[in-house]
Amino acid sequence: MKLNVSNLNKTYQTATDDLQILKNINFTLNEGEWLTILGPSGSGKTTLLQCIAGLLPADEGSVIQYDEFQISDAKDQELQAFRRHQLGFIYQDYKLFDQFHAELNVMLPLVPYQNQDALKSRAQELLEKVHLGDRRHHYPAQLSGGEKQRLAIARALINEPSLLICDEPTGNLDQSNRDQIMDILKELKADGTSVILVTHDRDLMDTGEHTLNLR
Numbered sequence: 001m002k003l004n005v006s007n008l009n010k011t012y013q014t015a016t017d018d019l020q021i022l023k024n025i026n027f028t029l030n031e032g033e034w035l036t037i038l039g040p041s042g043s044g045k046t047t048l049l050q051c052i053a054g055l056l057p058a059d060e061g062s063v064i065q066y067d068e069f070q071i072s073d074a075k076d077q078e079l080q081a082f083r084r085h086q087l088g089f090i091y092q093d094y095k096l097f098d099q100f101h102a103e104l105n106v107m108l109p110l111v112p113y114q115n116q117d118a119l120k121s122r123a124q125e126l127l128e129k130v131h132l133g134d135r136r137h138h139y140p141a142q143l144s145g146g147e148k149q150r151l152a153i154a155r156a157l158i159n160e161p162s163l164l165i166c167d168e169p170t171g172n173l174d175q176s177n178r179d180q181i182m183d184i185l186k187e188l189k190a191d192g193t194s195v196i197l198v199t200h201d202r203d204l205m206d207t208g209e210h211t212l213n214l215r
């Protein structure tokens with residue numbers, strides 16, 4: 001799946017004024033490629049990811065297109081189905097469900113849509129992949145920061161996404177956990193998944209084909 005972003009603008013309307021955060025963003029990401037997005041705090045990195053994922057509407061005239069699918073033309077239901085089939089999203093603060101154990105957290109996005117036994121075995125495979133096979137019945141509160149982030153990655157992979165969107169997945173982690181997460185992401189790319197990674201970390205900026213600097 002190829003992603004084409006052109007003339008992407010995003011303005012927030014606040015009580016006092018209009019705040020233009022993203023101005024004329026353009027890039028293309030071919031299938032299986034990796035884009036690193038850098039920029040200081042407040043430069044609009046999370047806003048950009050949310051627009052790309054269709055979680056936030058971009059300004060009129062912005063083009064965000066996956067192959068033939070233009071997300072600004074899509075109805076809510078089409079967009080939800082598209083996200084469910086094609087996208088994985090990893091949040092900086094994990095967004096795990098504290099009341100469910102690891103395996104169920106991974107299964108949850110597809111629980112209403114797929115056979116439970118098949119989902120459960122896929123969740124187990126994914127937990128093995130992120131080295132949490134022995135933690136599948138642990139609750140988020142019983143996991144370390146690095147383990148929670150790996151769990152969030154496993155959950156984002158339950159639908160075998162074509163594109164994995166990662167919002168500072170290593171931001172809160174030490175070097176060894178950071179390396180572990182990066183290894184998992186690189187392995188996914190090697191298997192053909194496209195990756196968009198937001199990071200503050202300049203050490204990570206050489207990973208992948210493309211870099212976008214927000215100012």
Ligand SMILES: Nc1ncnc2c1ncn2[C@@H]1O[C@H](COP(=O)(O)OP(=O)(O)OP(=O)(O)O)[C@@H](O)[C@H]1O
Nearest residue numbers: 012014019021039040041042043044045046047048
């Ligand atoms: N809903 C909103 N309404 C108004 N302004 C907003 C809204 N959401 C974000 N902003 C502003 O938009 C700017 C960009 O925010 P964003 O979260 O995209 O930045 P970021 O680069 O991801 O920052 P960080 O690295 O700190 O996470 C900030 O100045 C923020 O205050």
